[in-house]
Amino acid sequence: MSAATAAPVAVHDPYARPGALTPAGAPPIVSVANLEKYYHRNHVLRGCSLDVYPRETVCLIGRSGSGKSTLLRCINFLEEPTVGTIEVDGVKVDADPLRARRDGSDREKIRRIRTTAQMVFQEFNLFPHMRVIDNLIEAPVRVKGVSRDQAIATAEKYLAKVGLSEKRDEYPNRLSGGQKQRVAIARALTMEPKVLLFDEPTSALDPTLVGEVLNVMKELAHEGATMIVVTHEMAFAREAADLVYFIEEGVFVEAGPPEQVIEAPRDPRTQAFLSRLLQRT
């Protein structure tokens, strides 16, 4: 199946629906156009288009290997897309699998996209050789050129937000998984990004620690942060998402508000996925 023949998402047209909290006519802040990704000869993404409007929370769901993480990682160019265009906050970069045009200006654009759209990883990826506070201020100081004092003030604000002010001077290895992930969220927030990308943020966590991370994320979603979340947590998607995209074999099969995609899926593939997920729990 190539991009040209891939069935468009007929059930819901994401372009027609600016986020619930966004004034009509506002431009999307993240725009993924016709994205394709090959790993060697393996066609992982087969033409995905996605617009995310400011203050929206979008959840990407699908079984493992469906391409949802790859899509997310293409948005900030941790993966190089093979075909397509990414636009984040007005910065537009075309796929360049041969890296022929990855000159200085393109690299700068990618760095701007990365600063605008901060990612939270499944494995937290905190820097183990830095204290929590240094984890948070490293990038604002070095990448954004924020003064150290100001970065510390911002960092402390977001540490308080995730409820970990008292861990300010600890090293990451002293923290539980849930605390690590909350620090990672605070680290992303300290960059004051316009978009947050979450790549299965609770999948590496002990089940008892999932809640504390999801609570922080729900709070962010309700406060109007723009978030793209790859997740298996259907309860979170139901509560926090404005839109849910179900992806299978590299194409969006169904998209819409959670009441539709999760509560009343129309596509048989979505139905099969959800029923399997529900059986498990």
Place this chain on the structure above:
Amino acid sequence: MAVQAATASGAVAPIVLEVEAAQRRHRVSFQLQFVLTWAVILGAVALFLANTVKIKPDFIAEWLPFIIGGVWITLAISILSIFFAVILAILGALGRLSANPYFNGVASLYVSLVRGTPLIVQILFIFLALPAAGIVIDPFPTGVIALAFNYGAYLTEVFRAGIQAVPHGQTEAARALGMRERQVMRKVILPQATRIVIPAVGNDFIAMTKDSALVSIIGVQELLYRAQAAGRPTGQSFSTLIVAAIMYWVLTIILSFFQARLERRMAAGDRNR
């Protein structure tokens, strides 16, 4: 252990105290026998030598300061060499991991060439062969250059492995925060790689203090050179070489002690438990 037992049950069970006492007895008796073993072997060797070789205490007393003075030269060479070797190793490791074929090629050639030839050949080559090309270097800098180049090549592979041992997620997180590749390397990867390679660098430093004896052949007045200079003309090589050997041994014991302490400190900083 005792504290845990006490807090858990309110009182320490007698069996716990008995086990602890037995473990303590075993530890003490092990250490005693260990020390005894060393003392017996070393004492026997010393006794045997004292009865078979004529050692002149006056002679040793006279030349001891001269020989011991070589320890400082040995240390100076080793410290300078390991310093430059580490710099070469970081550059070499970045080269070996580089996507740039020229940089990578240079680094790989360096490692292959230096590891493929004996250290003593390298020392003699710089000292005896390079003058034919008009490059004349004094013995001391020759020794430092040769040792730094040699150990730099071995440490290149150590640093390369150390960099590769830092999880890829660290690179991704740093990139996702918007850092430039250079910042990713300097602020995130190298500090973590350094911790990983410190034990190996410490080992190589200790090995190097011993290998530095090789530069005596080009006339650097370090420990071994002085031992030979004092012993050969007077026919007292036995005494002077024994003194040199003991000096090297003591030196490595002291360095090992510092290495162990450094490793413990690094481990503590890393885990922070």
